[in-house]
Amino acid sequence: ETGVTQTPRHLVMGMTNKKSLKCEQHLGHNAMYWYKQSAKKPLELMFVYSLEERVENNSVPSRFSPECPNSSHLFLHLHTLQPEDSALYLCASSLFFSPNYGYTFGSGTRLTVV
Amino acid sequence: AQSVTQLDSHVSVSEGTPVLLRCNYSSSYSPSLFWYVQHPNKGLQLLLKYTSAATLVKGINGFEAEFKKSETSFHLTKPSAHMSDAAEYFCVVSSETGTASKLTFGTGTRLQVTL
Numbered sequence: 001e002t003g004v005t006q007t008p009r010h011l012v013m014g015m016t017n018k019k020s021l022k023c024e025q026h027l028g029h030n031a032m033y034w035y036k037q038s039a040k041k042p043l044e045l046m047f048v049y050s051l052e053e054r055v056e057n058n059s060v061p062s063r064f065s066p067e068c069p070n071s072s073h074l075f076l077h078l079h080t081l082q083p084e085d086s087a088l089y090l091c092a093s094s095l096f097f098s099p100n101y102g103y104t105f106g107s108g109t110r111l112t113v114v
Numbered sequence: 115a116q117s118v119t120q121l122d123s124h125v126s127v128s129e130g131t132p133v134l135l136r137c138n139y140s141s142s143y144s145p146s147l148f149w150y151v152q153h154p155n156k157g158l159q160l161l162l163k164y165t166s167a168a169t170l171v172k173g174i175n176g177f178e179a180e181f182k183k184s185e186t187s188f189h190l191t192k193p194s195a196h197m198s199d200a201a202e203y204f205c206v207v208s209s210e211t212g213t214a215s216k217l218t219f220g221t222g223t224r225l226q227v228t229l
Contacts, residue, residue, distance in 0.1 A: 002157060043158075043204070043219040090157055100146050100165050100208065103217075105157030 003027045006091050006106035014114055015081060021109045023074040023091030029104070031097040032074040034066060037088040037108070049074060050097035081113045116141040118207045120220035128228050133177075133192040135223045137205030140186060147188040148206040149179055152222075158204065164188065175199070200227045 004025045013019050023032065034046040048056035049068040063085075065077040074091055088110050092103040121136040139145060146165045150158040162173025169181040175198075179190045188205060205220040 002159065004157070006157075040221070042221050045217070092158075100163070102148070102160040102163055103158070105150075105159070107155065107157045 002104050002106065004091055004093055004104050004106035006089075006109050008109060009107065010110045010112075012112045012114060013078070013081065015083075017081075018077070018079040020078065021076040021089055021091075021111075023076075023106055025072055025091075025093045025104070025106075027093060027095075027104060029093035029095050030071055031094045032068060032071075033092040033094075033103070034074065034076050035090040035092060037090055043090070047076075048097070055097065078111075081111075083113050086111055086113045116143075116145065116207050116209050116216070116218050118205050118218050118220040120203075120205050120223050122223050123221065124224045124226065126226040126228060127195045129197055130194050133190070133195045133199065133225065135190040135203050135205075135225065137188045137190065137220060138186055139188060139205070139207045141207055141209050143209040146208040147179075147181060148208070148217075149173065149177070149188075149190050150204045150206060152202045152204065154201070161190070161203075195225075195227045197227050197229075200225055 007022045031050045033048050036044045045058050046060045047066040052068050063080050067075040088108045090108045091106045094103050095101040118139045148163045149161040151161050152158045161177050162171045164171045164181045172178045177192045202222045202224050204222050208217050
């Protein structure tokens, strides 16, 4: 384990469902990130939180809603998703809001939208 | 603007032979560069990073990379491949401007290691 834990590991949901992805780290990191990894495409940054405040939102559709209740936990709330949203969703954290410290990634949640 | 190009989508080597995974970047600022590895069904793990110190960077598991500014390259090498090296490798560039920071990931190189 890397120190960043993501649950669930796999999720299948219908287009009308509401579900949440959870990310947890106890590394003492102050920044957390959501990435989307689709086949044959570079990783896409979705959201960035630094000290529990959202600092970046890269034009992500509103059907994805992040939440960071404290510096150790990050959620991604999903509703009315589309089949093209099927992907591996990766959570990462870093000591500070700077990638130069290196990111620690979780193992991801494999999401399938049917 | 910044970008990163991984020149090979797939590399196959025999166990015990050298590994070379190629990466070229472009950046308007002095970049930081990283290599991450992703094993099947796992998240990304940091292999090594260059942040304007020594141009030859050593990482975990015997990997190293050399930053060549004149060639805008940051190729990843290993003298002798092991079966456990089979994975997807991502070259990443970061440029910090002011208070913003941004990572740009390459599309990945899948390394296959055969007996």
